[in-house]
Amino acid sequence: MDEWIENIVELESNIESYPNPGIKVFQYGTSGIRYNSEHLDHVLHRMGLLVALRSIHLKSAAVGLMITASHNPQDDNGIKLIDPLGEMLDSSWEVYATKLANAPNNQDVCAMLINIAYENNIDKKYIPRVYIGRDTRNSGKRLLDAVLCGVNAFNSNVEDFGIITTPMLHFFVRCYNTNGLYGQPSEHSYYTKLTNSFKTLRKMANLKNYSPVIEFDGANGVGALKMKDAIIHLEETLVINMHNDDIMNTEKLNYKCGADFVKSNQCPPTGMTIKPHSKYVSVDGDADRIVYSFVDENNKFYLLDGDRIATLVAGYIKDLFIASGLDVNVGLVQTAYSNGNSTKYVTDKLKVPVACVPTGVKYLHHKANDYDVGIYFEANGHGTILFKDAIRELIRNQCSIEVDEAKSLALKKLICIMDMTNETVGDAYSDMLIVESVLCERGWSISDWYKTYSDLPNRLKQVTVKDRNTFETGDAERICLKPLGLQEKIDSIVLKYSMGRSFVRPSGTEDVVRIYAEADTQINADKLAVEVATAVYDIADGVGKKPE
Numbered sequence: 037m038d039e040w041i042e043n044i045v046e047l048e049s050n051i052e053s054y055p056n057p058g059i060k061v062f063q064y065g066t067s068g069i070r071y072n073s074e075h076l077d078h079v080l081h082r083m084g085l086l087v088a089l090r091s092i093h094l095k096s097a098a099v100g101l102m103i104t105a106s107h108n109p110q111d112d113n114g115i116k117l118i119d120p121l122g123e124m125l126d127s128s129w130e131v132y133a134t135k136l137a138n139a140p141n142n143q144d145v146c147a148m149l150i151n152i153a154y155e156n157n158i159d160k161k162y163i164p165r166v167y168i169g170r171d172t173r174n175s176g177k178r179l180l181d182a183v184l185c186g187v188n189a190f191n192s193n194v195e196d197f198g199i200i201t202t203p204m205l206h207f208f209v210r211c212y213n214t215n216g217l218y219g220q221p222s223e224h225s226y227y228t229k230l231t232n233s234f235k236t237l238r239k240m241a242n243l244k245n246y247s248p249v250i251e252f253d254g255a256n257g258v259g260a261l262k263m264k265d266a267i268i269h270l271e272e273t274l275v276i277n278m279h280n281d282d283i284m285n286t287e288k289l290n291y292k293c294g295a296d297f298v299k300s301n302q303c304p305p306t307g308m309t310i311k312p313h314s315k316y317v318s319v320d321g322d323a324d325r326i327v328y329s330f331v332d333e334n335n336k337f338y339l340l341d342g343d344r345i346a347t348l349v350a351g352y353i354k355d356l357f358i359a360s361g362l363d364v365n366v367g368l369v370q371t372a373y374s375n376g377n378s379t380k381y382v383t384d385k386l387k388v389p390v391a392c393v394p395t396g397v398k399y400l401h402h403k404a405n406d407y408d409v410g411i412y413f414e415a416n417g418h419g420t421i422l423f424k425d426a427i428r429e430l431i432r433n434q435c436s437i438e439v440d441e442a443k444s445l446a447l448k449k450l451i452c453i454m455d456m457t458n459e460t461v462g463d464a465y466s467d468m469l470i471v472e473s474v475l476c477e478r479g480w481s482i483s484d485w486y487k488t489y490s491d492l493p494n495r496l497k498q499v500t501v502k503d504r505n506t507f508e509t510g511d512a513e514r515i516c517l518k519p520l521g522l523q524e525k526i527d528s529i530v531l532k533y534s535m536g537r538s539f540v541r542p543s544g545t546e547d548v549v550r551i552y553a554e555a556d557t558q559i560n561a562d563k564l565a566v567e568v569a570t571a572v573y574d575i576a577d578g579v580g581k582k583p584e
């Protein structure tokens with residue numbers, strides 16, 4: 037105990053520079069902490085302290101701190117903390133993050149840090165190693181200083197990677213802690229690993245209706261900046277036309293463009309001319325999400341979201357394993373927001389088992405580990421593929437001894453897919469390479485891909501209520517347990533709609549309750565969503581206008 041207390045005076049003076057103005061109660065939610073950047077200095081400083089302590093606890097393993105507010109508006113910022121294998125912060129430490137962010141004064145921060153050290157039996161002798169990255173937001177630099185002040189209070193080894201995407205930082209953290217087996221913690225190694233395997237696979241592919249031309253919507257953020265570097269490595273295997281790549285004018289970040297805008301509004305991004313049958317790729321403000329879209333000759337809009345990517349990838353990987361002769365357990369993880377028809381297609385047609393988990397990438401990632409090869413995607417376009425170490429080894433070993441040509445080719449393709457996947461977290465660049473590989477292999481245009489199954493019409497709505505914490509859900513958020521009586525009401529409403537499904541849950545990132553509805557027609561999906569939203573509004577003291 038004493039060894040930690042010794043440093044308290046030093047720590048207290050470090051903390052003094054970043055007092056908590058007490059205007060907001062923070063929560064380490066679905067994906068870290070986000071808020072208006074003006075009020076985040078003390079939070080970022082404390083997260084710097086926490087992440088350093090986490091590294092000491094993990095015996096000097098590198099841990100990551102990303103300064104970003106992802107798809108949120110430019111005025112916001114936030115943090116995401118990264119554990120040693122590039123995965124999200126362990127949930128027991130999320131609790132510490134929340135408590136520290138809200139500690140009213142310096143003494144409390146010190147006391148909490150000391151408590152964390154004792155609770156976890158942390159040995160002070162280890163020197164922390166912290167990897168830091170940030171997105172293009174103006175506030176990033178100022179908040180970085182706050183983080184550095186916290187991190188340096190523990191005399192950490194710090195590596196500041198500057199402006200990078202969130203998935204790059206996850207990748208770097210994993211590279212360091214796996215002694216280079218996964219690659220090196222550098223942008224060059226990242227591009228080379230992912231892109232070289234893409235180029236190798238491309239040489240084995242079938243073109244037919246496939247077009248390598250991509251209209252790239254960079255959300256005016258770091259995704260655009262990094263795609264310009266990636267283009268050099270791609271060496272014309274893809275023709276990428278850049279749009280929404282104005283990172284200097286930060287007002288434009290995520291504004292009416294990018295993956296979240298396209299998915300939420302079900303319309304093309306603004307800021308670019310939309311041509312029929314061209315292939316549009318939109319990423320979000322920290323480039324960990326991706327969606328595809330196109331319009332037809334009548335300007336009708338078609339979205340290929342995370343569900344579509346998941347089905348495309350699952351079908352392809354399943355086929356490769358069949359062709360390779362290896363008996364491997366491939367599974368898909370979705371959330372309740374996944375379109376009912378995507379689940380049906382994967383289960384019935386592709387014969388791939390599907391698991392449903394609560395919203396939040398950490399839950400999907402965790403569940404995907406249950407399979408030999410686990411594919412996970414949120415409908416909004418965040419996802420990746422996880423290969424068990426034993427399977428990875430099996431594929432490589434088998435490939436080195438396989439004499440059958442067809443089997444050998446399938447194994448080589450599997451190796452390329454493994455190497456172009458950033459397994460640590462959803463990664464728009466890696467996911468784009470995988471999608472382009474599969475489309476090229478299948479010889480599909482974007483509309484061929486769209487034709488694999490049709491989505492059930494759906495609608496997402498949100499209602500602000502007096503206290504969203506009064507909501508409790510069960511069965512992977514598909515049932516609402518509290519407020520009492522609401523689920524019965526939803527059941528009776530859903531019964532009236534053909535192919536109806538609806539559920540409600542409190543958001544983990546915003547102060548709202550979300551309502552999802554799907555049904556046989558768009559009109560019915562819209563009506564169902566309004567009816568359920570009204571039920572929520574009535575039973576839980578809705579704030580503001582009644583849903584319509």
Ligand SMILES: CC(=O)N[C@H]1[C@@H](OP(=O)(O)O)O[C@H](CO)[C@@H](O)[C@@H]1O
Pocket residue numbers: 066067106373395396397414416542543544545546550
């Ligand atoms: C319906 C929806 O898209 N929810 C999003 C959103 O979470 P909420 O808890 O619904 O606010 O933000 C999360 C973090 O980006 C993302 O993981 C999740 O999918």
Ligand SMILES: [Mg+2]
Pocket residue numbers: 106107320321322323324325
């Ligand atoms: Mg994001």
